[in-house]
Amino acid sequence: MHASTAEALPQPAIRLQSDALRLLLLTLFVLSGFSALIYQSIWTHYLGLMLGHAAYAQTLVLIMFMGGMALGSWWVSRHTLQIRRLVGCYAAVEAAIGLLGLIFHPLFNAVANWNLEQALPAIGSPGLAATWQWASAAALIAPQTVLLGATFPLIAAGVLRAFPGAGTSAQLGGLYFTNGIGAALGALAATFLLLPAVGMQGALQVAGVMNLLLAAATAWTSGALREGSQPLPGAADANEPSIAPSAELPRLRRALLWATFGSSAASFGYEIGWVRLLNQALGTTLHGFELMLASFIAGLALGGLWVQRRGPRIGDPVRYAGYVQVAMGVAALLSVPVLAGSYAWAGWLVGSLTPSDGGYTLYSLATAFTAMVVMLPAAFFAGMTLPLFTAALLREGGSERAVGQVYAANTLGAIAGVVLAVHLLVPQIGVVLSLLVAATVDVLIGLVLLRRFGPPEWTFGSGLAALGSLGVLTLVLVAGLPNPLHQAAGVFRSGLNPARLGELVYFKDGSTATISVRAQGDGLNIATNGKPDAGMNPLHKAPSPDEITMLMLGSLPLAAHPAPRKIALIGWGSGLSTHTVLGSRRPERVDTIEIEPAMIEGARSFHPRNVRAYKDPRSHIRIEDARKFLAVQGEAYDVIVSEPSNPWVSGVSSLFTQEFYRLVRRQLSTDGVLVQWIHTYEMSDALLAQMLAALIQQFPNSEVYQANAGDLVVLAHKGRRHGLNAHPWEEPELASELQRVGLGSRNDLEARRLGGPALLRTFVRQFNAPIHSDFWPTVALQAPAERFKRQTALTMGRAALAGAPLLRVLDCREPLAEAEPVLQVSGADSVGIAYRQARLARRALLSRERDAQLPELNPSLATDIDALLAQRSGLVRFDARQAQAQLNTLALATFGQLDRPGLQELWNEAFWGRGTEWQPDQATQTLLRLFGTVSRSDWAAAHAAAQSLVSGPNSGLQASARDLVLTLGLLSLAAQGDLSGASAWHDRHRQHYIHPEWRGLADFTLTWARHEPRCQPAK
Incomplete structure (x- = not known):
């Protein structure tokens, strides 16, 4: 706007135009906060791929995010007065x-690939390689974080300069509010909207375009404000006369600045503690983390x-x-008993809500509500501190530099809080006491100021x-602490049933997770974080399902590889898989990679x-993230066994x-094998197919066992x-352990x-499954809902074990002959049960003396x-x-x-035709003929029988047998090659x-x- 035009406008019109421009800047700053949290959320995913575990990535992103912002705000604080057009x-x-x-995306790919193929192999040393990974990851986001740090002091000083009549405290509070609300919405949008719709690269592109549009709108606003033609102000609140710096200013x-530093450190100590405890109540999921983050930021904005x-x-x-x-410290103290009660609340939710899409939506809303009840009061007070501290300095005659200085101290405090909480306080004194220490720090800061x-x-x-x-601290310590048994119970999966809590054997808050061991019954x-990873029953009891899986994971590669000398296992769990591998003399070195030291300690129970996992000299425990560990290995493995946690757990889906399977393939020897565990419970067929699509893309020669x-x-x-081969059964002690879980010979495998x-190819095609990728984390996004809905991926198992002999016809898969024994020692062993029951049924029917013999x-x-x-x-x-x-059941x-x-x-x-009293109707005779022709693989006759049974409503086919008859009719045509x-x-x-x-x-x-x-x- 030209000066002559401004002079021609009446005063109310000038004021109206000024208010509109100020509102526009506040609106633009909402979008700035929105895009900034998109970056923070998406960077966590990207850096997790380079650094490994999500907890480490979140720590680095937070440190770099806040550190870069501190540097940017510090730089602006030193040059604000020299910048005419803020x-x-x-x-x-x-x-x-x-x-x-x-x-960012192509740059990340270039750096990550260069590290993997050039830098890390050349470095060799795991310690130096890890340092290089951290440094390169930090360098990727450093430029943007410094620029992000410059935004708040620039826009704050610019608004204070452009609108001196609105009041310092009100201006700063409004900026903190608008930026915070935008940030909270950005955190939610990144996870709930952008990642599912456009993936990680697309989300960054949305944020980038938003920044460019924001820049254009702000540049226009700068012109409308006639920046550069205004005099530079000296200081102070616009509601008060401009004053010279007071003698009290340096001390203040x-x-x-120290109070800001300490308060910010305490606030982020809260956030770490809250997230860890809420994870135990609500589940360690990507959605849960973002809901908690948004709740925290929303509290800051409201302050x-x-x-x-x-x-x-x-x-x-x-x-x-x-x-x-x-008040902030007291609110944080009171959050602890609220958290203690959240386990019962979460357990009630799980038991009350319908396992459906609508139920999961309600559960997510309840998660957000719980997070807000816990976090919002303390976060609300935390959001008041920065504008108050800044306003206090400005009122004492501080210059515009005070905005950047306070912001820099705040971000440096956040870094200190994250580092101290994650790497010192939590591992040493636990999550709950760390939260109480942070709360006490805030109270002490307040009392010192008073x-x-x-x-x-x-x-x-x-x-x-x-x-x-x-008094509040004493009350919380005496009666408000969470029950460790509740923390270990996994209430987000099975509710809180006091009769099933068992007895706590081990409990420790590690730097990345809380590990617990419970005795339930005899096992x-x-x-x-309350999510069971492995279970064992005593030797005199039937083995648990987990025991079957862990011994199979350890024994299958010993039988599948002719010379498994060097073996790596991903995930410690109970240590039983590593113990099983070491039961053979063939491995020369066994590396087990585990991210959390407390898991190793707890499994000693x-x-x-x-x-053998602990005592065998060939066993080497590596406390490291699996991806990072494999990336720096120069020597190839003959076998890699991947047994991580469930894919719905935040960070595990990677x-x-x-990309992970490409890394594994690179680290395997020429004849190497990957043994991959994956569950079918709490997951749909479609989601399972995405992960298998990723695996078979890198390992097309794969087979699957149940x-x-x-x-x-x-x-x-x-x-x-x-x-x-029979190698696992050549070791007497290992053979005995395998026998106990139903793996008594090669036949059982x-x-x-x-x-x-x-x-595997057919299963992936059936669900038209996209290949699961690091950059489109559909599993992390979809699996929590499928876990809540208790879905089960059954198609693959049904194809092999269902009554219709699908794989016998399609894959030439012949069951073992009756002369070849198949063990069944546990009710969880579905394959052993199926074999055992089929053989018993045949003997019972043909012998006609079931009660005495079977x-x-x-x-x-x-x-x-x-x-x-009869x-x-x-x-x-x-x-x-x-x-x-x-007959259908048989x-x-x-x-x-x-x-x-x-x-x-x-x-x-x-056989079925003998017996003078056996006089089945025509449909039953046709059904028996169908089953007889299928057993002989007479597919033309089988199709004729099936066609007869489904040809009309009066065919006499009963509903109980319809599904099997329809499937056998289809199968008979496929067996003849009649695709049309x-x-x-x-x-x-x-x-x-x-x-x-x-x-x-x-x-x-x-x-x-x-x-x-x-x-x-x-x-």
């Missing part, structure tokens, strides 16, 4: 931030809003800030503040079951991406596949093999066999509905597990399935038939 300079800084945001500046509204009426901002500091800058004697207010704080389980009802084990070959590369037969299956025998012998009258249901129990001779003997039509006929059958009958899981199996069958060559059985 808002214009702010616009230039925003433009630079945007440009750097747009190029020192005191307030700024309070100062904006009341600032001009605060007569003594230093004394006011002293009371605010005490005594040093208040009346020389204790006043009623200051005395009440001191005594009240001491022990070890957990991370399982002694002597894992003793161990299931194509350890128990909820665990899969993928054996991925870098080179050619070797047949399983072969029986648990679901299929090979074609099975007491282990499943009672439900036994009842159906008894009923069939009908066949004429003891009861034939009933078509019951007979077809019983088929489901036998088709996938009996060898060909056993099947043909069981489903011999002559199979597609037509599928289109015609897909909606006729009664149970949706059978529709999924039909989709699987047709997907296989369309993409994989037809199986040619051996003659």
Whole structure:
């Protein structure tokens, strides 16, 4: 605006235009905070890929974010008075931030790849390599963080200079509020909107474009304000006459900068403690962390809003800030009993909400509400301190530099708080006591301010503040601390049931997680932040499902690799997998990589079951992140066993991406194998398919085994596949341990093999699964909801174990012959159970003397066999509905597990035709003919029988057998290579399935038939 125009405008119009420009700047600063938290959130993901564990990445991003901001604000504080166009300079800084945001992704890829391929192998030393990783990661975000630090003092000083009539406290409070609200919204948008929609690179591009648009709008505003033509102000609150710096200013500046430093350190100590404790109640998820971060920032913003509204009426901002500091410490103290009660609250939520999308939405809202109840009061007071401290300095005659100085001290304090909390206080005294120490620091800061800058004697207010704080601290220590058993219970998964809490054997707050060991019944389980990682039962009891998985993870590579000399295991858990590997004399070196030292310490509770992991000289424990450890290794491994935590745990999903598997492949020897654990519980087929898509992209020659009802084990070959050998059973002690969990011989591993590369490819194709990538973390985003909804990925196991012999037809997968024993020693062993029950059912039916010889037969299956025998012998009258249901049950129990001779003997039509009293109706006869032709692989006849049974509503086929008949009809066409006929059958009958899981199996069958060559059985 030109001066002549301004002079021509009446005073109200000038004031109106000034208010509009000030509102525009505040609105733009909302967007600045929004984009800044997008950067912080997304940088955490990027740097986690370079540094490893999310906790380390969050620490570095926070340190660099705050450190860079401190440096930027410090620089501005030294040059503010020399900058004539502060808002214009702010616009230039925003433009630079945007440009750097747009190029961050390719720059990160270039640095990360160069480190991996050139720098780290050349460095060699793990310590120096780790230092280089940290330094290069810090250098990537340093330029933007320094620029981000310059934004607040520039815009704050610019607003104070441009609008001197609005009041210092109100101006600063408004800026803190608008920037904070934008930051809270940015944290939520990054995780809940941008990452799912556009991935990590897209999110940075959105932030970068936003910065450029923001820069353009701010540059226009700078011109409208006629920056550069205004005189530079000296200081002070605009509501007061300009004053010279007072004699008290140097002492006040020192005191307030130290108070800002200490208060910020305490605040970030709170945040670390709150997040750790809330993780134990609500789950360690990406969504949960961002909700907590947004709650904390929102509290800071509301504190700024309070100062904006009341600032001009605060007569003594230093004394006011002293009371605010005490109130902040007291609020933090009171957050501890609130946290102690959150475990029961979270447990009630889990038990009350429906496991559905709507239920998860409510759970997320409840998570946000819980985080706000815990964090918002103390964060609200924390948000008041910076504008109060800054206003106090300006009122005493401080210059614009005070804004940058206070902001720099605040960010330096944040760095100190994070470092002290994560690396000193929490590991030494625990999370809860660390939080109480931080709260006490805030109270002491407040009391010092009240005594040093208040009346020389204790006043009623200051005395009440001191005594009240001491009383609250005492009350919390006596009656308000969380129950460690509740912290270890994993209430976010199973609720809080006092009868199932058990007894706490070990509990320690580590630097990255809280590790606990509980005795429940006769068994022990070890957990991370309440999430169980491994469990064992005593030797005189049946093994737990985890024991089967861990011994299989340790024994499978010993049987699959001819010379497994050097082995790495990712994840310690109970130490049983490492113990199993060391049961063989063949490995020469076994490195186990674990991020949390407390896990190693806690797993000692399982002694002597894992003793080799600790005592064998070949065992080497590496306290490190797995990705970083593998990246710096120069020597290749023959075997890498990956057994991390569940993918929904924040930071863990990066161990299931194509980039991770590329790194693993690079670190394997020519004939090396990867053994990958992955669960099927609390996860959908579609999400499982994404992770398997990433694995088979790097390891196309892979096969999958089923350890128990909820665990899969993928054996991925870098080179050619070797047949399983008997090496694990050559060691008597190891052989005995394997026998106990049902792995008594090579047969037991072969029986648990679901299929090979074609099975995995078909599964991925069926769900049209994208390849899980570091830069599009769909698993971290989707898995928490699927865990809450208790989904289960069953398709792959059903394809191998369901009654329809899908993989026998599609993959030439023949079950083991009855002469080859298959152990079943645990109720969790689904494969062993299936084999055992099929063989028992065949013997029971053919011998007709089940009760005397076969007491282990499943009672439900036994009842159906008894009923069939009774009908066949004429003891009861034939009933078509019951007979077809019983025949269907028998088929489901036998088709996938009996060898060909056993099947043909069981489903011999002559056998079913004997007996003068057995007079089945036409549909039941056709059903028996269908089962007989399937057992003989007479697929043309099988299709004719299936077609007859589904040809019309009067065919006599009962609902109980419909799903199996429809699937066998489709399978018979696929077996004959009639792809068009199979597609037509599928289109015609897909909606006729009664149970949706059978529709999924039909989709699987047709997907296989369309993409994989037809199986040619051996003659």
